Amino acid sequence: MAIKAPMKGCVKMSDEEIVRRIQDGDSQAFHELYDNYFDFAYRAAKVVMNSQQSYAKDAVQETFIRVYQHIHLFDCNRTFKPWFYKILLNECNRILKKNSGVLSVGMDINHSVQQNEQTNDKLNHFVEYENLYKAIQHLDENNRIPIILKYLSGFKEQEIAEILGENINTIKSRLFYGRKKLKHFLHCNEEGS
Template identity: 30%
Template structure:
């Protein structure tokens, strides 16, 4: 491990000194790992390749600011992680927009079922939750992420993810009860 850090440190220092070939060596060493990390988070091969590419662009732009070259791995993986979160946020925003469009389409349809009304009430109730609970509910129920995957994705413990999900469910029950949507 120290040997790897030493190699990374030498390549970073060479790049910072103006050796453009050093970045090619870093890419060879880390690109596949970046793609894997991004894929783990977004579960989309094409998006993970794009994330890795964008991460390299950021790395090349900011590498001169890295004060401790031996910390390249953690620094670069944090960039990949942040880019992955940006993609997940955008996907969530896109799905929210699609949900709004679907809700509008349902409202136009006069003979929708009680089931649809309950779904609308549930979506509205979810929007009333604190953001950290909304994210957990959406990742767990909509995206089918496990609690372990959610904890890794959000950089929280599994226990915290469980707790947030539990409290979100309890709050949803209260909101739905207050709006007369009981079973």
């Protein structure tokens, strides 16, 4: 059996390689970076901002503007994703503070349930997800953000510490207490059903 060489142009570049291309003036590279990160950024912003879609879109847009403006400062010997996420979190927090009197917690449950009523399995999965989502939204920011970063975005504890500018032991503690609060909320919610 012959092994085929990868087709030219099909090898996925690392984020750091794409950033190097941007720093060298390749405008197409920024489009690649945008395509690679938009969905991730939008989902993360919706969770951080309690599903406020319009504010999440604003945060993502501002994040990409900031990344574009400051990409020349990025050290390509480091990992790009934590740097990007730190900018995204800063933009989410800035927009939340700016609109603090306007935000409401939660999502349109009826709309989401209608989309997931095709099968009982999907509905059960949605209810489990919805309960977890509500539990995460009840956490204070000190616990919610590390939980989102670790379990929904896949960051390691050291990366979370770098993103948030905290000591790794502080992050471990926030994760521990965040999981404890989630477990308590989910347990209380289960008993109330």
